Amino acid sequence: MKVEVKGIKKSFGKVNVLKGVDLTIDNAQIHALMGENGAGKSTLIKVLTGVHQKDSGSVSIDGIKIDIKNIKEGQELGIAYVHQELNVIKELSIIDNIFLGRELRGTKGMLDIKAMYDKTLRVLKQLNLEIDPKTAMKNLSVGSQQMIEIAKALLQDAKLIILDEPTAALTNKEIDILFSIIRKLQKNGVSFLYVSHRMNEIFELSQKITVLRDGKYIGTEITKDINEDRLVEMMTGKTVDNLFENKGTPSKEKILEVSNFKKSGQFEDVSFDLYKGEVLGFSGLMGSGRSEIMHCLFGSEKLDSGRIKIEGKDTKIEKPLDAYKNGIAFVTEDRKEQGLILNFSISDNIILPSLKKVKNLFVDDKKIKEISRKQIKKLKVRCTDDNQLVKNLSGGNQQKIVLSKWIETNPKILILDEPTRGVDIGAKKEIYDIINKLKEDGVSIILVSSELSEVVGLSDRVAVMHNKKLAKIFDTKPFNQDKILKTAFLGEDYIG
Amino acid sequence: MDKSIKIKKGNLANKKGYIERFGLAALLLGLSGFFTMLNSNFITLYNIQNIFKQSAINGLIAYGMTFVILLGCIDLSVGSILALVGYLVGNLIVLFQIPVGIAIIMGLMLGIILGIINGCLVAKVKLQPFIATLITMTVYRGITLIISNGLPVRNLDKASPFIGLLNKGKVGIFPISMIIFVGVLGILWVLLHKTVFGRHLYATGGNEEAARLSTIQTSKIKIKGYAISGFLSAVAAILYISRYNSIYPNAGQGAELDAIAAVVIGGTSMSGGKGLITGTFIGALIIGVLNNGLNLLGISSFYQEVIKGLVILLAVVADKRKKI
Numbered sequence: 001m002k003v004e005v006k007g008i009k010k011s012f013g014k015v016n017v018l019k020g021v022d023l024t025i026d027n028a029q030i031h032a033l034m035g036e037n038g039a040g041k042s043t044l045i046k047v048l049t050g051v052h053q054k055d056s057g058s059v060s061i062d063g064i065k066i067d068i069k070n071i072k073e074g075q076e077l078g079i080a081y082v083h084q085e086l087n088v089i090k091e092l093s094i095i096d097n098i099f100l101g102r103e104l105r106g107t108k109g110m111l112d113i114k115a116m117y118d119k120t121l122r123v124l125k126q127l128n129l130e131i132d133p134k135t136a137m138k139n140l141s142v143g144s145q146q147m148i149e150i151a152k153a154l155l156q157d158a159k160l161i162i163l164d165e166p167t168a169a170l171t172n173k174e175i176d177i178l179f180s181i182i183r184k185l186q187k188n189g190v191s192f193l194y195v196s197h198r199m200n201e202i203f204e205l206s207q208k209i210t211v212l213r214d215g216k217y218i219g220t221e222i223t224k225d226i227n228e229d230r231l232v233e234m235m236t237g238k239t240v241d242n243l244f245e246n247k248g249t250p251s252k253e254k255i256l257e258v259s260n261f262k263k264s265g266q267f268e269d270v271s272f273d274l275y276k277g278e279v280l281g282f283s284g285l286m287g288s289g290r291s292e293i294m295h296c297l298f299g300s301e302k303l304d305s306g307r308i309k310i311e312g313k314d315t316k317i318e319k320p321l322d323a324y325k326n327g328i329a330f331v332t333e334d335r336k337e338q339g340l341i342l343n344f345s346i347s348d349n350i351i352l353p354s355l356k357k358v359k360n361l362f363v364d365d366k367k368i369k370e371i372s373r374k375q376i377k378k379l380k381v382r383c384t385d386d387n388q389l390v391k392n393l394s395g396g397n398q399q400k401i402v403l404s405k406w407i408e409t410n411p412k413i414l415i416l417d418e419p420t421r422g423v424d425i426g427a428k429k430e431i432y433d434i435i436n437k438l439k440e441d442g443v444s445i446i447l448v449s450s451e452l453s454e455v456v457g458l459s460d461r462v463a464v465m466h467n468k469k470l471a472k473i474f475d476t477k478p479f480n481q482d483k484i485l486k487t488a489f490l491g492e493d494y495i496g
Numbered sequence: 497m498d499k500s501i502k503i504k505k506g507n508l509a510n511k512k513g514y515i516e517r518f519g520l521a522a523l524l525l526g527l528s529g530f531f532t533m534l535n536s537n538f539i540t541l542y543n544i545q546n547i548f549k550q551s552a553i554n555g556l557i558a559y560g561m562t563f564v565i566l567l568g569c570i571d572l573s574v575g576s577i578l579a580l581v582g583y584l585v586g587n588l589i590v591l592f593q594i595p596v597g598i599a600i601i602m603g604l605m606l607g608i609i610l611g612i613i614n615g616c617l618v619a620k621v622k623l624q625p626f627i628a629t630l631i632t633m634t635v636y637r638g639i640t641l642i643i644s645n646g647l648p649v650r651n652l653d654k655a656s657p658f659i660g661l662l663n664k665g666k667v668g669i670f671p672i673s674m675i676i677f678v679g680v681l682g683i684l685w686v687l688l689h690k691t692v693f694g695r696h697l698y699a700t701g702g703n704e705e706a707a708r709l710s711t712i713q714t715s716k717i718k719i720k721g722y723a724i725s726g727f728l729s730a731v732a733a734i735l736y737i738s739r740y741n742s743i744y745p746n747a748g749q750g751a752e753l754d755a756i757a758a759v760v761i762g763g764t765s766m767s768g769g770k771g772l773i774t775g776t777f778i779g780a781l782i783i784g785v786l787n788n789g790l791n792l793l794g795i796s797s798f799y800q801e802v803i804k805g806l807v808i809l810l811a812v813v814a815d816k817r818k819k820i
Contacts, residue, residue, distance in 0.1 A: 356692060
């Protein structure tokens with residue numbers, strides 16, 4: 001299927017989101033769509049899938065001009081959309097999820113379970129997935145759930161599959177499987193529109209790249225004729241050099257000593273030190289126990305055993321409040337579930353852990369405003385004002401709010417768990433700058449991240465988790481990425 | 497991306513609520529106008545005082561319910577707390593001849609304790625709020641039946657003139673119960689919007705996990721929320737015994753439903769984190785006006801229930817429209 005989009009304009013009220021966008025996806029092509037958060041990618045997708053109606057411009061499929069009036073029409077035309085956030089019902093089985101809303105019926109209006117089972121089985125086989133269709137969704141990994149979404153698209157006979165950040169929650173192995181499936185489907189004539197912030201994936205997978213910026217069409221390039229620097233330039237409109245910087249040298253002063261941390265089933269035998277003004281990276285596969293260690297260090301989960309020393313003194317941390325009192329702050333992994341109260345304004349979110357600082361008998365609203373305005377300025381949060389609800393901010397700006405709420409507590413130790421997940425490159429760079437600035441101010445930072453380049457680029461030392469144990473701490477720069485990766489996969493023994 | 501477009505301004509302490517509150521106030525005035533047209537007795541001073549007196553008991557319970565619902569929880573035991581506290585105070589005055597001041601203080605303390613028990617079941621034992629308070633609703637009511645042996649306590653004003661005064665007394669044109677109803681609103685508004693506790697309560701209801709990870713001790717906040725609900729039910733119990741000059745063991749049955757109705761009409765979200773105590777105030781008055789007006793028109797209580805239900809539907813649908 002060849003999809004041609006020309007001069008699409010779309011505005012919401014007074015805000016022009018798409019200001020004349022072109023996009024041509026050829027038959028059996030993997031076409032990457034790139035741009036920073038707020039560039040208009042999602043809106044373009046929504047126009048293509050029939051969620052929104054375009055104001056002007058044209059969409060044609062195989063040369064025929066069409067108007068997609070609603071989601072159903074989009075589906076009937078063969079356009080399927082796999083959301084960034086998976087829409088699965090965890091308690092239901094694969095079959096139930098795949099046929100949700102278009103269940104097959106047999107005689108007497110009863111469900112035709114057999115037919116649905118067979119169809120599901122066939123499409124799973126097509127995707128090389130050996131899973132029983134009756135398996136409950138909750139028993140599948142996030143990666144497999146993603147595949148099920150693709151299976152759903154295939155069953156709808158999709159000719160164009162739109163994938164929005166499909167790898168955000170996948171392990172490397174799952175990503176490989178996903179890619180091989182995408183390529184296989186491509187051979188069968190399916191086109192893909194692939195939206196991702198991950199450069200290496202775009203270069204590995206796509207044939208063409210279209211870039212949007214501020215709702216404008218910047219250009220379409222053949223993937224193999226373009227390099228990363230040029231792509232970033234197209235997206236940001238400026239050259240970004242030195243994405244990673246590692247400024248300042250940490251002192252020899254130990255601020256935190258963690259010894260023999262153990263939580264059964266999660267991790268065991270974890271010991272490490274943290275020095276003043278240091279960035280200690282934590283690398284490892286998903287589920288290797290990194291986040292759980294941090295939760296225990298912060299008191300939000302309970303340890304089985306282990307000791308914590310802060311500035312040489314034995315310290316008990318049983319609840320987050322204890323951690324706060326000892327100068328520990330924790331930017332959690334999942335900003336929507338754990339980091340923010342989405343219905344709260346920016347200032348109410350920023351002040352939450354520091355409320356006690358701004359009250360006598362009553363809370364001082366003026367002071368709260370002052371503080372939040374200062375933080376908004378400092379972290380370059382893009383928003384209308386501090387009264388804006390955080391649910392209306394983009395991912396990168398939401399992340400900055402989580403950061404600023406903890407920076408406001410003046411921590412000595414700052415734990416960052418996946419601080420740049422789902423954040424565009426511009427905001428990423430800004431978050432890296434913030435990390436370096438904090439480090440210069442003597443804050444000690446623990447950086448947990450699945451992006452190896454990020455860990456390697458920012459850290460002074462890198463701890464690698466393998467199989468729920470701390471396998472090794474790399475402490476000489478420059479770090480050997482290959483060795484870190486192999487340690488994460490195979491453990492310390494690998495390094496002979 | 498398009499999220500940044502629908503720019504909604506709002507801060508839980510101000511701005512956002514105005515439209516909703518004025519919409520509600522319009523509904524209240526509209527209803528009042530309607531009843532006035534049909535029966536001129538409706539708008540007399542005596543009747544307006546009466547409406548406030550009638551609304552005060554449900555209103556106080558609904559205030560407490562607002563705290564609990566803002567936390568994303570529910571309290572079904574409020575009616576049983578009312579009965580048990582009313583019974584304690586009534587017996588202390590009539591049977592044991594204890595000074596009324598002390599009796600009332602003990603009653604209020606009992607309300608707090610019963611609330612704390614609810615809070616502990618929810619926050620510590622981790623029962624679902626609906627189930628936890630369904631249990632205590634049954635148990636508290638059962639205890640009342642046991643100690644009363646099913647019999648009422650009557651003629652409270654003979655044992656304590658103060659109880660009679662609470663009902664009949666006025667400051668100027670304002671009945672005492674109305675002053676309590678409005679005064680408590682002011683105190684609770686300050687508590688919700690000007691104190692750290694208030695922020696913590698909204699945060700816990702808005703996203704408990706995020707609140708917990710922001711160093712808020714969410715269990716304590718929940719227990720305090722239930723304690724406030726218990727306390728306000730006890731205050732309502734005092735007004736109840738003064739208004740009816742007696743207490744029956746089945747007093748306050750179904751009170752939780754009227755209270756929830758007032759909270760919902762007032763625009764508070766049942767999923768927690770969003771809502772205003774002033775909305776509940778108006779919600780309680782709307783229910784009060786309905787009861788009073790329909791009675792004045794002589795409409796059978798069977799029809800009244802249906803009409804009340806439809807008004808709740810109207811308020812909730814209108815509120816939903818506004819949010820879209």
